[in-house]
Amino acid sequence: MSKAKLMDFEKALELFEPVIGLEVHVELNTKTKMFSSAPNEFGSEPNTNLTPVCLGLPGSLPVVNAQAVRYSISLGLALGCEISPSSVFARKNYFYPDMAKNYQISQYDKPIAENGSVEIELANGRVVHVPIERAHMEEDAGKLTHVGGSTGRIQGAEYSLVDYNRAGVPLVEIVTRPVFGGEADTPAIASAYVSTIRDIVIALGISDARMDRGNLRCDANVSLRPRGTEKLGTRTETKNVNSLRSVERAVRYEIQRQAAILADGGSILQETRHWHEDTGATSAGRPKSDADDYRYFPEPDLAPVEPSRELIEELRAQLPEHPTLRRRRLKAEWGFSDLEFQDIVNSGLLTEVETTVAIGVEPQAARKWWTGEIARIANERGVDAGSLITPANLAKVVALVDEGTLNDKLARVVIGAVIDGEGEPSAIVQARGLAIVSDDGALIEAIDAALASQPDVLEKIREGKVQAAGAVIGAVMKAMGGQADAARVRELVLERASQ
């Protein structure tokens, strides 16, 4: 892959106005697939979550999953869309073995939801309204593994293996209208938008929304137009960018790449491009051409979806608070700085912190433990922090710190033990004998022992070198196995020096 020429980002913005359009695919976490009662499950043995419908076998008949329709309506409403009184499934015909039946059931001219708007907030505080063109229901495709060749990519493969477990998993595709006026914030708008969509579907509880598993996938359309012109430039579509950071980087890269070509008098080829996380670059894929003639027609096996007004209003009444508004409210309630709050949002632990605070823990303590020790262990083990410990158990640990039974170091040990299934925090403190030694007698004994081996410390403290106490405090903490209140030890050492 040859390295593309890039123009400096600021220079590109001087010459051109970037315009983006985003397509986000959301896999719904229903129990079964969109049109079949096969389980919608990740990580099963290949080709074990299949019914004849998933394989498009002759005589099989797809039937719409009612829950997937309800989820799609809720999502449409959360995106500020109008819900269509009558929406229709359509066949999108193409030849590629990721679908056994040579077409994907999707929606074409009558999607379930249209004309919405999503408010997003950037890290710099700018608020942007992203216009939504439509959200439609469809089914996911199977997964191909390319075998042979040197790279495992399509090019050079000798044959491909197909697992249809994912074929038929319910998807909602959300398509924005062109987003203008993003200027230098354009890459950040793209990632903040995807992040907001993720927050919305998590709040609705309709998707696991894990980008690393492909539950949430983004295709980014980017085009440039010379300053002062009206006509939209030719766009490229960068496919399957699967992390928030990649979305931002891919959009930025395309702006720089296209600007360099246009400034050289070249023209942009309308094509799909692939994002490469390792090189931080996109490469050319399939050119968009007449071959994209999908010959959509209404799916004859499925009847129109016509949700009643009552159902729509019932689902509207159940919508959770919009994530952007919720974040704004919580940040104000907790009195956090931008940085502290961003820390929680970025680690995806807002709900955990919120629940912990609701139990009565100080916001700062809840933030410190979730984004600190618990997130560290989660990182180490490659799991979600929220799955490690309940807010109730964390609240019990924090209460033990507040009452002076534990210091931070011991609290970390207790949290680790709770995570490893050793039981309730207070039971662990008992069983392991972890409480702080609050008996001054035992501390003084340890201090005396430490002073005996470092006799000049008291003299130094008297000369004003208070930091010399550190050596004694360290020795005492070590002797007590960390189970002492360092502040109390320090007090006792200074008291001794002043005698």
Next chain:
Amino acid sequence: MSDISADTVRHLAHLARIDLSDDEVAHLTDELRVIVDNIAKVGEVATPDVPATSHPIPLSNVYREDVVADVLTQEQALSGAPEANDGRFTVSAILGEEQ
């Protein structure tokens, strides 16, 4: 009159991955033209006050509840495959790309 040309037929044949001889293209061009013209006549009857329909049977909201039912075994699923490997369908090297 419809604008079905021999090129239209060749394009459709390519999309459907059907190899047609020149004779077949000529023959199908005539046939397709007649079919499209006949369908166009329906448009003359369908005035704007006739609602569009996607389905010949007046049905809507045919749903099933979100409940898992029986699945095929891997062996059953692969039983019709010309070739399988590692529990998966084997297909020849793919020159095109994902859609």
